[in-house]
Amino acid sequence: MTLVDLRNQAERRTSTEMLSHLESFDLALRFSAGIWYFSPPNSRFHEKYKPDLDIEQRMEIAASLVDYGLHGIEAHYPNEINEDNLDLWKEFTQGTGIRLITIIPLLFWDAQFEWGSLSNPIKKHRDVALERTKSALRLNRELGTDFAVVWPGIDGYENPMGIDFLAMRDRFADGLVEAMDEVPGVRIAFEPKPYEPRGRILYGTTPEGILLGHQVESRLTAEDNQHLLNEGHKLLCMNPEAGHVLMGFEDLPYALSWPLSDGRLAHTHWNSQPLGNYDQDLNVGTIAPEQLEAALLTLKMHSYTGYFGIDINPERMPVDTALKISMDAMRAANDRINSLDYESILFNHDHPDQTRGWLEAYLVRARAIHPEQLPTFPRHHS
Numbered sequence: 001m002t003l004v005d006l007r008n009q010a011e012r013r014t015s016t017e018m019l020s021h022l023e024s025f026d027l028a029l030r031f032s033a034g035i036w037y038f039s040p041p042n043s044r045f046h047e048k049y050k051p052d053l054d055i056e057q058r059m060e061i062a063a064s065l066v067d068y069g070l071h072g073i074e075a076h077y078p079n080e081i082n083e084d085n086l087d088l089w090k091e092f093t094q095g096t097g098i099r100l101i102t103i104i105p106l107l108f109w110d111a112q113f114e115w116g117s118l119s120n121p122i123k124k125h126r127d128v129a130l131e132r133t134k135s136a137l138r139l140n141r142e143l144g145t146d147f148a149v150v151w152p153g154i155d156g157y158e159n160p161m162g163i164d165f166l167a168m169r170d171r172f173a174d175g176l177v178e179a180m181d182e183v184p185g186v187r188i189a190f191e192p193k194p195y196e197p198r199g200r201i202l203y204g205t206t207p208e209g210i211l212l213g214h215q216v217e218s219r220l221t222a223e224d225n226q227h228l229l230n231e232g233h234k235l236l237c238m239n240p241e242a243g244h245v246l247m248g249f250e251d252l253p254y255a256l257s258w259p260l261s262d263g264r265l266a267h268t269h270w271n272s273q274p275l276g277n278y279d280q281d282l283n284v285g286t287i288a289p290e291q292l293e294a295a296l297l298t299l300k301m302h303s304y305t306g307y308f309g310i311d312i313n314p315e316r317m318p319v320d321t322a323l324k325i326s327m328d329a330m331r332a333a334n335d336r337i338n339s340l341d342y343e344s345i346l347f348n349h350d351h352p353d354q355t356r357g358w359l360e361a362y363l364v365r366a367r368a369i370h371p372e373q374l375p376t377f378p379r380h381h382s
Contacts, residue, residue, distance in 0.1 A: 001141045001185055007232050009302045010263035015346050018301065022342040027300050027334055031327050032072030032101050032307040033062065035080050037281075038319050049315055055080060055088065061320050063096045069327050072101040072307050074149070077136040079106055089143075101146050101307055102189065102267070105129075105136035108153035108197070118175030119155040119168045119202060130175050137183035146307075147189040147266045149239050150176070156198030172202055173212060177219045180235065184224035188216075189239035189266035194248035196279050205248045206255040209238045213264055237266035241311055242295070243273035243281055246288075253294040260302035268299075269311035270330065281313035283322050285329025290363075292329070297337045340366060344379050 013021060038058035040048040053061075062073055073093075075081040081089055081103055093100050107117035107129055115122060117129035133150070140148045155172055157163050176188065190212060194204035203212045213236040217229055225235060238259040245255045259265040270292075272282035285292060308330060314322030344362065348355040358377070365371040 001144055003185065003187060003228060003233055004146050004266070004306070006234060006237065006263050006266065008263075009260045009265055009304065011303070015350055019342055019346055021303070022300060022346075025300060025303060026338065027296060028305060029069070029327075029330055029334060030071045030307050031069050031323075031330075032074055032309045033065075033070060033323055034074045034309065034311055035059075035062070036076060037311075037313055038062070040315065041313065055085065059088075059092045062098060063092070065320055065323060066096055066098060068324055070098060070323065072099045072309070074102045074104065074309060075100065076104045076106040077132070077139060079109070081139070083139075086139075086143075099145075100143055102149050103136050103140045103143070103145055104149045104151070105133045107132065107155075108151065113154045116155040116168070116172075117152065119152070119172040121167075121171070126171065126175065130179060133175065133179040134182055137179055137186045137188075141183060141186050147187040147237065147239075149189045149191055149267065151191040151193065152202050153193065153197055156195075156201040156204075158199035160200075169202060173215050174219070176212075176216050176236065180216070181220055181222040181225060184222040185228065187235050187237055187266055189237050191239040191241055191244065191269070192248075193241070193244040193279070196247070206238070206240055206245060206250060206258050209240070210258050210262055210264070212236060213238070213262070232263070234262070234264035237264040239267040239269060239309075240265075241269035241271070242284075242291070243269075243271045243279055243311075246273040246275050246291070247277065247279060249276055252291045253298040256295055256298050257302070260298070260304065265302075265304060265306065267306050267309055268304075269309045270326065271310070271312050281311060283312055283314065283329065284310065284326035285333065289329070289333060292333045293337055296330075296334055297340070300337065336366065341379065 035058050038061055039053040040050045062070060089100060112125045112128055118126060120126040120129065137148055152172060190209050192204050192206060192209045193201050195201055203209055213234060216236040228235060240255060242252055245252050270284045272284060272286040273280055274287060310323055310326045312322055312326060348359050361377045365374055365377060368374060
């Protein structure tokens with residue numbers, strides 16, 4: 001398993017250097033998708049609107065999207081990918097050219113994880129979660145993926161009275177340490193979420209994910225892991241999801257800047273989400289497209305080269321239609337940020353006292369279908 005080099009994400013640049021970088025670096029929009037939402041999920045509130053699809057049927061849909069830009073696929077272990085269907089997955093990736101970019105340990109669904117997975121205070125259940133994590137890491141290494149996403153959806157609490165928060169967090173972090181040291185050299189991409197299905201999920205916000213990264217890496221002892229850390233690589237990295245970030249009332253571009261500035265943004269998940277609210281997983285661009293644009297510009301400023309994972313729940317339309325809409329929304333947003341006047345924007349960053357209101361007026365015109373019909377606004381860059 002070759003570790004993707006993320007170290008240049010953390011590079012600090014002067015305004016002159018940043019201008020040169022923005023004018024020369026383009027985001028490569030390589031899209032991935034999670035195989036789980038190709039078949040309708042269970043719902044608390046209504047029957048499924050579409051028929052269930054087996055893995056082979058989902059793979060057929062994914063294969064049909066290659067020419068539209070689908071380059072990667074993501075799957076959970078052991079329900080979607082496991083030791084018994086590896087040949088099927090190998091045939092799919094070789095036949096389509098779609099890479100399997102991550103194998104995700106399923107740590108939230110089973111009844112035995114009622115009180116958590118890696119943080120579970122009941123040792124026999126925690127051990128099951130630990131062994132599943134180790135097995136998933138082994139498969140990631142065997143199949144040459146880029147990372148293993150970890151989402152602690154069931155690790156948390158509702159009633160804060162009498163909870164030993166430190167013990168919960170330590171059990172979770174120590175479980176990751178044990179798994180990573182037993183299967184060294186495999187990067188984890190941690191995905192925070194503030195709540196749902198638990199009332200409060202451990203390490204639920206972006207800064208907490210950064211903190212978890214430092215905690216885990218400080219405890220790793222395997223020689224291969226130590227070697228990579230000494231070279232400046234990060235091993236407990238992040239996979240922020242736009243919807244989860246906004247559920248926590250975080251600002252998406254600001255949140256992304258945290259793992260980027262630490263050289264640990266391994267992957268990104270994209271959808272649309274109202275600020276707060278339940279996890280809706282709407283198509284990209286449906287709500288708050290300005291957050292999408294600002295987030296892409298932040299990624300560009302930090303030389304992000306990873307995949308753009310579309311993580312949606314298309315209940316009321318075909319999954320291939322929803323994926324095409326989401327990919328096109330990201331392409332359109334990327335085209336808009338590539339047409340921006342970087343020199344003037346950077347001047348505005350450095351001289352806010354001289355450019356009051358300029359950025360807002362400029363963005364109105366940049367987003368207008370017919371900007372020539374609006375009054376001319378001065379350009380600030382000197």
